[in-house]
Amino acid sequence: MGAPAQYNWLTGAYEAPAVQLRLEIQWVPESGEWQAEALEGVLLLATETGTQLLVSGRGLSLGKHSERLTIKRHRRLCGEIPLFRLQEVVVMGRGISVSSDLIEEACARGIRMGFTALNGRPLALLTSPYLTATVETRKAQLAATGNERGAQFIRWLVAGKLRNQEKVLRYFGKSREGEAAKAMTDAAAGIRVLRRKALGLEGATPEEIRAPAMGLEGAAGRLYWGALAKTLPRGLGFHGRTAESPVDGVNCALNFGYGILYSHVWGAVMNAGLEPFAGFLHTDRPGKPSLVL
Known part of the structure; x- marks a missing residue:
């Protein structure tokens, strides 16, 4: 069963979410034992919009040879990837080197390079x-x-997010029974009400509708994560979304994924020619890219 189509309020059409696939890297056969070690920290993922390389592990180095990105461990070649296939490179953790030749080529080709901590926390973006x-x-x-166009963007943004949350709950509710199914149906119905309220928010500028819009978004989030919590095994200890200092594995995994997504969205914002620190839904704060959040 495929993932449900999501409604894009900017295009006015339903779109299937990109399916992420793991691709095989061209590993150098002569690497021997180094090949197995490199595989543990290197992952190549792809969607219909591009390919992302994730690299993590001390002793790894990224470089360029001809038209290919090279992966070495302790100066020994492990694998190569054609540069034309790459959209983004994410370097996670310490002990990884990147050559200036690769940086120059990545900039010329529009390949973003993101650097994050091992927990997914973004550190830097190179473009x-x-x-x-x-x-x-x-x-x-x-x-x-400061005008109506920005206010309308907030309405679309919140309504689009809430509609997708509703669709996800209804999709998962089809395969559940009893209390879990009812929880998803009730939460989806509640989110639909909140979505309609978001579309009807009155105000001529982002400042006028920001607070009520974020209130609706927060209320929908509590319904959404609360319903999903009832579908997971109790042993996981997940009772809802906790971004700050989570103690359960589910929230830790979500934070890690959001960290990777954070870098990806920031790069997309930059490549689109937008200012990441000038947002609409989130207020401007020093050091916080409000448009990315």
Whole structure:
């Protein structure tokens, strides 16, 4: 059974979420024992929109040879990946080196390079400034932070998120029975009510509708995660979403995934020529990319 289609409020159409696949890296046969060690910390994932390389493990180094990205461990070649296949490279943790030749080639090709801690916390994003030199786009974005266009964007953003949450709950509810099925149906119905309220928020600027929009988003989030918690084994200790200092494995995994997504979204925002620190739903704060959040 495939994943449910999600409604995109910006395009006005239902879209199937990208399916993530694990791809095989061209490992060097002569690597011997090094091949097995490198496999543990290198993962190549792909969707219909691009390919992402995740690298984690001390002693690994990334470089460039001809038209390929090379992966070495303790200076010994382990694998190669054609550069034209890559959209993003994520380096996780310490003890990993990246050559200046690869950085130059990645910038020229528009390949983003993200650096995160082992827990997924973003540290840095490397991208070429020449790929985002779209002044008119940023001017329009900044103007929208104070007019009706920005307010409408908030309505679409929150309503789109809530609609997708509702669809996910209804999708999983089809394969559940008893209390879990009822919890999902009731939560989905509640989120639908909140979504309609989000579309009807009154206000001519983002500042006027920001607080009520975030209130609706928060209420929907509690319904959503509360319903999902009832479908998981109790032994996992998951009772709802906890972003700060989680003690259960589910929230830790979610934080890790959100950290990777954070870098990916930030890179997409930059490549689109937008200003990551000028948001709509989230208020501007020093050091916080509110548009990415």
